[in-house]
Amino acid sequence: MIRQVFLMSLLLLTGAAQALEIQSWRTAQGTRVMYAHAPQLPMVDLSVLFDAGSARDGAQPGKARLLNQLLLEGAGEWDADALARHLESRGIEISTRVGRDIAWINMRSLSDKSILTVALDTLAEVIASPRLDADAIARVKERTLAELRLSRQSAENVAEQMLMQALYGKHPYAHDPLGDASSLARLDAGQLRAFHEQYYTAANAVVAVVGNVDRNQAELLVKRLVGSLEAGEKAAPLPPPEKPKPGIQRKRFPASQTHINMGMLGIRRDDADYFPLLVGNHILGGSGLTSIMGEEVRNKRGLSYGISSRFTPLWVQGPWMLSAQTKNDQAESTRQLMVALLRDFIDEGPDEKQLEAAKKHLVGGFPLKLASNRKILQQIAVLGFYDLPLNWLDTWATKVEQVSASQVRRAFRRRMPVKNLVTVMVGGAKQ
Amino acid sequence: MRLLCSLFVGFLALPVLAAQGKVEEFVLDNGMKVIVQPDHRAAVVVSQLWYKVGSSYELPGTTGVSHVLEHMMFKGTKKVGPDEFSRIIAALGGSENAFTGGDYTAYFETLSKQHLERALELEADRMHNLQLDEKEFRREVAVVREERRLRTDDNPNGLLWEQFNAVAWRVSPYRNPIIGWMHDLETMTVADLQQWYEQWYSPDNAILVVVGDVQPLEVLTLAKKHFEPLPVRKRRGYKARPEPAQKGVTRLTVSVPAKQPILFMGYKSPAMVDVEEPWEAYALVVLNSVLGEGDSSRLTSRVVREQKLAVSAGSSYDAFSRLSGMLVLEAVPAEGVALEAVEKALREQVASLQNEPISKEELQRVVNQTVAKKVFARDSLFYQAMLIGMRETNGYDWKTLDQELQHIRKITPRQVQAVARKYLVDARLTVAMLEPGKAPAGEEKEP
Numbered sequence: 001m002i003r004q005v006f007l008m009s010l011l012l013l014t015g016a017a018q019a020l021e022i023q024s025w026r027t028a029q030g031t032r033v034m035y036a037h038a039p040q041l042p043m044v045d046l047s048v049l050f051d052a053g054s055a056r057d058g059a060q061p062g063k064a065r066l067l068n069q070l071l072l073e074g075a076g077e078w079d080a081d082a083l084a085r086h087l088e089s090r091g092i093e094i095s096t097r098v099g100r101d102i103a104w105i106n107m108r109s110l111s112d113k114s115i116l117t118v119a120l121d122t123l124a125e126v127i128a129s130p131r132l133d134a135d136a137i138a139r140v141k142e143r144t145l146a147e148l149r150l151s152r153q154s155a156e157n158v159a160e161q162m163l164m165q166a167l168y169g170k171h172p173y174a175h176d177p178l179g180d181a182s183s184l185a186r187l188d189a190g191q192l193r194a195f196h197e198q199y200y201t202a203a204n205a206v207v208a209v210v211g212n213v214d215r216n217q218a219e220l221l222v223k224r225l226v227g228s229l230e231a232g233e234k235a236a237p238l239p240p241p242e243k244p245k246p247g248i249q250r251k252r253f254p255a256s257q258t259h260i261n262m263g264m265l266g267i268r269r270d271d272a273d274y275f276p277l278l279v280g281n282h283i284l285g286g287s288g289l290t291s292i293m294g295e296e297v298r299n300k301r302g303l304s305y306g307i308s309s310r311f312t313p314l315w316v317q318g319p320w321m322l323s324a325q326t327k328n329d330q331a332e333s334t335r336q337l338m339v340a341l342l343r344d345f346i347d348e349g350p351d352e353k354q355l356e357a358a359k360k361h362l363v364g365g366f367p368l369k370l371a372s373n374r375k376i377l378q379q380i381a382v383l384g385f386y387d388l389p390l391n392w393l394d395t396w397a398t399k400v401e402q403v404s405a406s407q408v409r410r411a412f413r414r415r416m417p418v419k420n421l422v423t424v425m426v427g428g429a430k431q
Numbered sequence: 432m433r434l435l436c437s438l439f440v441g442f443l444a445l446p447v448l449a450a451q452g453k454v455e456e457f458v459l460d461n462g463m464k465v466i467v468q469p470d471h472r473a474a475v476v477v478s479q480l481w482y483k484v485g486s487s488y489e490l491p492g493t494t495g496v497s498h499v500l501e502h503m504m505f506k507g508t509k510k511v512g513p514d515e516f517s518r519i520i521a522a523l524g525g526s527e528n529a530f531t532g533g534d535y536t537a538y539f540e541t542l543s544k545q546h547l548e549r550a551l552e553l554e555a556d557r558m559h560n561l562q563l564d565e566k567e568f569r570r571e572v573a574v575v576r577e578e579r580r581l582r583t584d585d586n587p588n589g590l591l592w593e594q595f596n597a598v599a600w601r602v603s604p605y606r607n608p609i610i611g612w613m614h615d616l617e618t619m620t621v622a623d624l625q626q627w628y629e630q631w632y633s634p635d636n637a638i639l640v641v642v643g644d645v646q647p648l649e650v651l652t653l654a655k656k657h658f659e660p661l662p663v664r665k666r667r668g669y670k671a672r673p674e675p676a677q678k679g680v681t682r683l684t685v686s687v688p689a690k691q692p693i694l695f696m697g698y699k700s701p702a703m704v705d706v707e708e709p710w711e712a713y714a715l716v717v718l719n720s721v722l723g724e725g726d727s728s729r730l731t732s733r734v735v736r737e738q739k740l741a742v743s744a745g746s747s748y749d750a751f752s753r754l755s756g757m758l759v760l761e762a763v764p765a766e767g768v769a770l771e772a773v774e775k776a777l778r779e780q781v782a783s784l785q786n787e788p789i790s791k792e793e794l795q796r797v798v799n800q801t802v803a804k805k806v807f808a809r810d811s812l813f814y815q816a817m818l819i820g821m822r823e824t825n826g827y828d829w830k831t832l833d834q835e836l837q838h839i840r841k842i843t844p845r846q847v848q849a850v851a852r853k854y855l856v857d858a859r860l861t862v863a864m865l866e867p868g869k870a871p872a873g874e875e876k877e878p
Contacts (some may be wrong), residue, residue, distance in 0.1 A: 040472050043806050084726035089796045091803025110803050142765050143742040149690035254688040255585040290521045299514050302573035305581055364524015367543050371473040372810045
């Protein structure tokens with residue numbers, strides 16, 4: 001029997017008609033639970049997050065994702081067909097996804113008791129008892145190989161993956177979560193089973209629930225959901241990445257455009273420079289066409305359709321990436337422009353007007369981040385996964401407000417010097 | 432202003448949703464429609480302004496003009512400078528963007544509810560006062576050409592989709608690519624845009640959809656204030672271009688440097704506007720779901736899992752497009768399986784829909800999913816506004832959204848079989864294959 005330990009609860013005033021109350025507790029086996037009551041619609045959204053992303057692949061690229069994909073290909077008494085019919089005949093939606101850090105299982109169901117009970121019992125089997133049938137493994141491998149081929153015919157994907165490889169070298173964030181053909185060929189049921197036993201455990205899981213279930217129901221529901229997981233242990237901390245080698249890599253690709261992707265190591269989820277860098281990036285390239293990059297590269301010069309920069313905060317330093325794409329004969333001049341704009345920004349930092357506009361956009365836009373059950377779920381699930389304080393959302397706006405121009409400048413100069421820039425350019429071959 | 436009605440017919444056996452008010456619909460004196468869906472869960476509002484124009488209204492030589500105009504709508508009016516629209520909305524903490532489709536061009540803002548008026552004021556301004564500047568146009572059309580290279584020219588599946596539609600439709604304007612042919616984007620002029628703007632950007636050709644923490648009458652007051660002063664522009668006549676009957680299977684192949692073959696099979700199928708009886712369109716909705724929607728659909732269960740001929744397969748059909756479209760089957764073959772073998776397998780599934788009625792379980796699954804999706808749709812303000820806007824812009828009453836389930840419940844397996852026999856026939860079929868060609872010399876070999 002699992003004892004539900006109440007930790008804390010927090011009222012978040014979002015300016016909404018009802019304040020959003022985030023509650024969190026930990027089950028006796030160590031699963032952190034994040035919960036928000038949303039009784040207005042007769043539905044429930046739920047996510048289970050395991051620290052079992054592609055960073056846990058070890059020497060077998062693609063393992064984490066292959067297993068995550070196989071969860072819906074048969075569980076307990078159901079083979080893939082039976083499982084799909086069982087869920088879809090009740091309108092229940094389950095999907096899975098793997099990133100570098102997180103393996104997600106997302107569920108959406110009506111809150112009608114008879115349906116929700118089936119949804120939860122099925123999800124419990126899906127996460128705890130994957131069948132890993134031989135034909136299902138073969139099928140998902142085939143599908144993954146097709147995804148790899150589709151990815152490799154896209155210069156955009158090729159460029160992004162090349163940049164990750166260049167930034168992370170031997171670090172587990174480097175490789176494509178899809179894996180590669182030779183690794184996939186070698187992966188067998190035993191290895192997948194072992195991965196499941198190690199990482200799909202109660203201690204390594206976070207559950208987030210938003211919807212039309214009250215606190216007591218939510219506790220029972222989570223207990224039922226994670227009850228059949230092994231207690232297990234939390235995954236070991238990931239090593240920090242080594243400093244990447246700066247420079248430019250070029251790859252010829254049969255396309256009319258060249259994709260220009262630049263990057264550096266960025267921020268950790270609990271980074272001390274999180275807010276200055278977030279606000280700074282918003283001004284530089286994070287706010288679409290109102291950003292410096294959007295204004296200069298697209299609005300003023302018409303060089304690229306997509307132009308943006310973003311931090312992806314992870315357990316350890318995630319990537320910062322700046323990307324654009326333009327016809328081949330203006331690729332080099334566009335790259336130089338992007339570097340010049342970046343250099344100016346790092347040297348000068350934002351002016352007060354830019355800073356003020358960014359704060360207004362970020363702070364004023366905060367209510368939009370929580371404007372649906374699914375958005376609330378996404379926010380609290382990530383909070384729970386990275387063990388961030390429960391008042392993170394509540395203090396977020398204040399922390400954005402407190403960022404000064406000199407803090408942004410200092411943080412960019414120290415953390416993001418242009419000399420560290422890694423660039424990949426993919427394109428240029430005639431069609 | 433004329434108050435049409437305030438209707439929300441609860442066909443669904445669902446609990447009363449306290450946070451969700453009734454949809455209300457108004458028509459301003461100048462003919463502009465305003466539809467408001469209150470949703471008080473968060474102090475946020477989505478405003479979408481839909482115009483009845485898109486690539487399916489376009490003529491040869493100026494394809495893509497609706498989409499380029501959409502881009503230019505951010506380039507300023509007499510009062511608002513180039514790109515200032517975006518900066519103003521950003522300073523309010525809002526997000527804004529726009530999208531163009533075959534049958535619509537839509538502009539949206541998502542913001543805290545107290546800023547709704549500013550968004551409406553700006554939209555009203557650019558509905559009538561757009562300044563089309565030559566220099567701004569030249570830069571922006573260059574951006575659109577880059578967008579075309581990204582989405583279509585360098586994207587094998589995008590290219591196949593474009594060619595598929597251009598070949599399947601001899602006459603119907605659904606043959607036009609939304610983004611426009613490259614040559615049209617190279618020869619387009621400000622005058623083309625000016626003419627298009629004056630022809631279609633008129634209040635009586637627009638629908639405002641607002642969903643969020645608002646009261647319908649408040650929105651009406653704001654809409655009257657900002658949009659009612661706008662004059663109606665006279666539109667030139669628009670000639671229909673109906674598709675002549677196809678007489679046999681049409682085939683095409685696209686061969687470009689690519690790594691993954693892919694197959695599209697489209698059967699020309701009527702939308703609600705063209706069906707002889709409404710049940711036919713709903714029967715096609717059910718057929719499409721049984722055939723190719725979801726992991727328990729026949730294509731996935733049989734062609735992917737049982738026969739292992741494809742790694743993924745599915746289908747799509749829109750009963751509420753403005754003009755009749757296609758029911759499209761799509762498959763990605765497994766390694767080493769010829770596209771012809773996949774085509775044969777998909778045709779067998781089509782034949783089985785014609786030869787025997789679908790099962791009661793299959794039909795019930797579609798009904799239950801429709802019930803659930805109807806509830807799930809309410810979680811997103813944006814999606815709710817999209818559903819309403821798309822129906823209305825395509826010429827259908829938004830109330831059809833609430834009637835769908837009732838109609839689907841009445842569909843019988845025999846009716847599904849009947850539409851399969853009537854519409855999924857060779858004389859309506861176009862088959863498109865992407866056959867990866869050799870990369871030109873100099874291209875790196877994959878390891």
